[in-house]
Amino acid sequence: MIIFGEINCLGFCLETSSIAHLVALFFVISIALLAASFIIKRPKQRLQTFVSAQVAVLLAIAATFYTMKCSEMLSFYLYLAYVGITGILIFGVVRFYDRLMIKRLDAKPAGNIMEWVQKFVNQLASATVYYYDSAAPRAFAAGRSIFVSIGLLEVLDDDELKAVLAHEAWHIRNNSRTPYLKQLAIMTFSSHKSSEIEELADSFAASIAGREALSSARNKVDKVFI
């Protein structure tokens, strides 16, 4: 097998190389950062750790490449594996992010407690509305699901709720047209960079539920809905 020869060669190269510890260090750092990016809850820091993990992996690969004086094949394999794993991660996270959120929030279909909510969204997008147990009024979209907290259902009147749902439905309709990486950034991370998208979603929401309902809903929701 070529790959074993490559690994032997890498072992030899690393043993004789002065930067072996550097390669190991980069790999350890990148794994730690990647793990941290899954644990960290604050969107901005999560994005930062995720990106730093990618940079650390790239550095590790570059260092390995530099060490491999015998052949460059192993670094090529490493790079392929890296691309493959991140691809699966990004695709998987985006594809199943709403499943994860349903589990984490113990969310239940909103149609169970407020029938018209699901019917209203059906007219706008093929998405399921879920509610979850929290008094803090919040709403967000992920995958093909819209999440609203019970606190949100409590404070908004029907028109305001329609504005919020239309805003989220717009995201879902347009997410399928957004490239995966961008979608991941919009869904999991803060919306500060996607203000244009937010404005589009808002103007759609205003056209459905009225500008007034939208702005009064905004005032009641304590966090800008993603």
Next chain:
Amino acid sequence: MVKLDQINLSKDGLTKFFSPIEAEILRALWNEGEMMTSELTEKTSIPLTSIAGTLDRLVKAGYATRRVENISGRVRYIYSPAASEEEVANEITTKILDNLVDAFGPVALENFSKYSDKK
């Protein structure tokens, strides 16, 4: 249940053990029994934005329970105290006494008996 790192002896009454908002909510729940979120904000005159997170915390910590009800087409939380004021007082007292004995042993016990003699 009480987080001991939040105890602050320099404060008054319940706020020695709870944040001011937590204390006000608990006081209202003990006085009134069951309450809706809107009643709580009215009674305590704390705005919803500040009260919502605290309510989530109190429920999570087991001091309050809530159920969801559909009242004439609107979804509402109904809150009730998970334990009576006495039960909570009992729990806090036990926890603190345990810690005093744990830290100071016989000295703490000696002071307890002196204290009860005085009383």
